[in-house]
Amino acid sequence: MAAASPDFRRRMTRRQWEGRAFHGLCLLAVAVALAMLVLLLVYLARQGLTRVSWEFITSFPSRDPDQAGIKAALLGSIYVVAIAAVVAFTLGVSAAIYLEEYAVRNWRSRIIQVNITNLAGVPSIVYGILGLEIFVRTLGLGRSVLAGGLTMALLVLPIIIIAAQEAIRAVPPSLREGAYALGATRWQAIWHLVLPQAMPGILTGVILAVSRALGETAPLIVMGALTFVPFAPDGPLSRFTVLPIQIFNWTSRPQAGFHEAAAAGIIVLLALLLTMNAAAIVLRNKFQRRPEG
Amino acid sequence: MQQSDAILQTRGLTVYYGSKQAVSDITLDVARHRITAIIGPSGCGKSTLLRCFNRMNDLIPKSRITGQVLFEGRDLYSPTVDPTEIRYQIGMVFQRPNPFPKSIFDNVAFGPRINGFRGDLAELVESSLARAALWAEVKDRLTSSALALSGGQQQRLCIARALAVQPQVILMDEPCSSLDPIATLAIEDLMRELSADYSIVIVTHNMQQAARVSDYTTFLMGIENRGGQIIEYGETRLIFTNPKDERTEAYITGRFG
Ligand SMILES: Nc1ncnc2c1ncn2[C@@H]1O[C@H](COP(=O)(O)OP(=O)(O)O)[C@@H](O)[C@H]1O
Ligand SMILES: [Mg+2]
Numbered sequence: 001m002a003a004a005s006p007d008f009r010r011r012m013t014r015r016q017w018e019g020r021a022f023h024g025l026c027l028l029a030v031a032v033a034l035a036m037l038v039l040l041l042v043y044l045a046r047q048g049l050t051r052v053s054w055e056f057i058t059s060f061p062s063r064d065p066d067q068a069g070i071k072a073a074l075l076g077s078i079y080v081v082a083i084a085a086v087v088a089f090t091l092g093v094s095a096a097i098y099l100e101e102y103a104v105r106n107w108r109s110r111i112i113q114v115n116i117t118n119l120a121g122v123p124s125i126v127y128g129i130l131g132l133e134i135f136v137r138t139l140g141l142g143r144s145v146l147a148g149g150l151t152m153a154l155l156v157l158p159i160i161i162i163a164a165q166e167a168i169r170a171v172p173p174s175l176r177e178g179a180y181a182l183g184a185t186r187w188q189a190i191w192h193l194v195l196p197q198a199m200p201g202i203l204t205g206v207i208l209a210v211s212r213a214l215g216e217t218a219p220l221i222v223m224g225a226l227t228f229v230p231f232a233p234d235g236p237l238s239r240f241t242v243l244p245i246q247i248f249n250w251t252s253r254p255q256a257g258f259h260e261a262a263a264a265g266i267i268v269l270l271a272l273l274l275t276m277n278a279a280a281i282v283l284r285n286k287f288q289r290r291p292e293g
Numbered sequence: 294m295q296q297s298d299a300i301l302q303t304r305g306l307t308v309y310y311g312s313k314q315a316v317s318d319i320t321l322d323v324a325r326h327r328i329t330a331i332i333g334p335s336g337c338g339k340s341t342l343l344r345c346f347n348r349m350n351d352l353i354p355k356s357r358i359t360g361q362v363l364f365e366g367r368d369l370y371s372p373t374v375d376p377t378e379i380r381y382q383i384g385m386v387f388q389r390p391n392p393f394p395k396s397i398f399d400n401v402a403f404g405p406r407i408n409g410f411r412g413d414l415a416e417l418v419e420s421s422l423a424r425a426a427l428w429a430e431v432k433d434r435l436t437s438s439a440l441a442l443s444g445g446q447q448q449r450l451c452i453a454r455a456l457a458v459q460p461q462v463i464l465m466d467e468p469c470s471s472l473d474p475i476a477t478l479a480i481e482d483l484m485r486e487l488s489a490d491y492s493i494v495i496v497t498h499n500m501q502q503a504a505r506v507s508d509y510t511t512f513l514m515g516i517e518n519r520g521g522q523i524i525e526y527g528e529t530r531l532i533f534t535n536p537k538d539e540r541t542e543a544y545i546t547g548r549f550g
Contacts, residue, residue: 175394182404
């Protein structure tokens with residue numbers, strides 16, 4: 001092999017240095033992001049870990065910082081997210097099926113599509129105002145946990161519709177054709193082939209939606225969730241609060257004890273988020289393994 | 294060919310995609326319990342014609358037809374005919390094997406299940422796989438994924454899947470074009486066996502294949518912008534030994550297409 005020219009070797013050295021520099025920059029970016037996360041977690045743990053206990057989880061809020069617990073907000077959050085997830089999943093998947101499998105592609109379906117995409121970017125407080133008008137006032141549900149869940153369902157609906165549409169679109173047309181050629185109706189092809197195939201993608205959308213619904217605060221404040229709730233929701237029309245509102249309420253108090261309670265509340269919120277996502281991921285993996293079954 | 298010998302007939306069939314003609318004025322009889330091959334250059338409308346026999350073209354939004362397609366003398370495109378019922382009697386095998394992402398058993402059982410089959414499903418699955426010459430290879434792994442099979446096995450599975458709904462006709466659109474020569478021969482042998490009980494229409498651009506397996510051959514060719522038309526139709530051995538039209542001769546001797 002002929003020796004490389006000095007020019008080539010010089011350029012090669014420079015290229016290698018550039019490569020290393022870029023690699024270093026990327027590493028730095030990851031490190032900064034991770035460091036922030038670790039810092040946050042350490043801070044939270046030092047402030048609040050000692051306050052996290054079974055008692056904290058099973059007690060109602062109190063004027064005494066050391067007695068204050070998170071039960072009402074935790075149950076409120078679980079109810080709101082569960083209602084939102086069930087309603088948005090049902091509506092969202094149905095809408096996606098309609099748009100992908102039934103709707104004729106014309107200017108009307110394109111307008112609908114553009115609107116759905118835009119809805120995903122509407123500020124969440126607007127959904128709060130909408131929920132207040134429709135659910136709280138017009139439908140007369142009051143400032144209830146049901147109205148809160150339905151408002152959240154509206155908020156995450158576009159996320160689920162878009163994820164489900166993409167998942168449905170990714171199912172190869174040859175599978176549908178195979179089903180039709182065996183005498184399947186459109187509904188049978190969707191139910192037996194398209195949906196099971198699209199389910200992992202749809203559940204990814206549900207994970208995103210649940211995370212969003214758990215963290216959102218503004219729309220629920222607008223539609224009138226309470227900040228001090230010394231009782232568990234006892235039915236769909238019960239008044240309620242949710243974790244982020246409770247946490248915000250505690251951080252705005254002067255006593256240090258409430259700040260600890262707030263940190264502990266954030267830890268509970270994160271744990272709940274992880275649990276819900278883990279459940280969705282387990283479900284998704286179950287669907288992805290299906291072919292073997 | 295006498296009327297009673299033809300299971301499928303087209304009469305002046307023209308298919309449009311939008312305003313474009315894909316095939317025009319096709320009049321053709323498909324013989325019962327025989328293999329009919331449709332050959333012709335790519336894009337001349339072979340698949341389009343085949344997909345009229347089980348109304349799969351209905352699924353393409355801008356397609357429409359004029360003329361008639363008759364199945365056992367009955368107009369397939371009459372408003373009283375339900376296309377899903379037609380597809381139950383006229384099965385189809387596609388160019389690329391398209392097994393469902395399910396177990397081998399569930400693939401074959403799919404058609405009977407959605408059609409509300411009452412009876413011994415396991416028995417039906419076994420006999421369908423046996424007819425498709427696949428039973429011996431898969432009988433010990435019926436519950437494993439169909440996607441793990443080889444291409445040739447997948448295509449035989451798709452044939453078994455079509456057989457399981459007990460159709461009278463099987464339409465095959467270039468069923469061997471993605472298979473290796475050995476798998477191709479296996480499918481061709483299978484077709485010869487199946488032709489005792491089924492009427493088969495096969496689209497192929499492989500002329501040796503048409504010559505090897507079919508009883509009748511239709512040569513289709515696109516003419517200007519009017520889409521594919523029948524240039525010649527007859528017994529396969531006559532078409533290949535003594536073509537009447539010089540375009541047929543040019544095509545089968547490999548001078549174009
Ligand atoms: N879905 C469709 N929409 C519009 N045109 C189509 C469609 N499918 C096929 N065509 C056109 O119809 C003609 C015949 O196609 P096809 O039946 O697939 O031919 P072949 O199977 O002989 O290759 C081609 O010109 C093709 O471009
Ligand atoms: Mg074709």
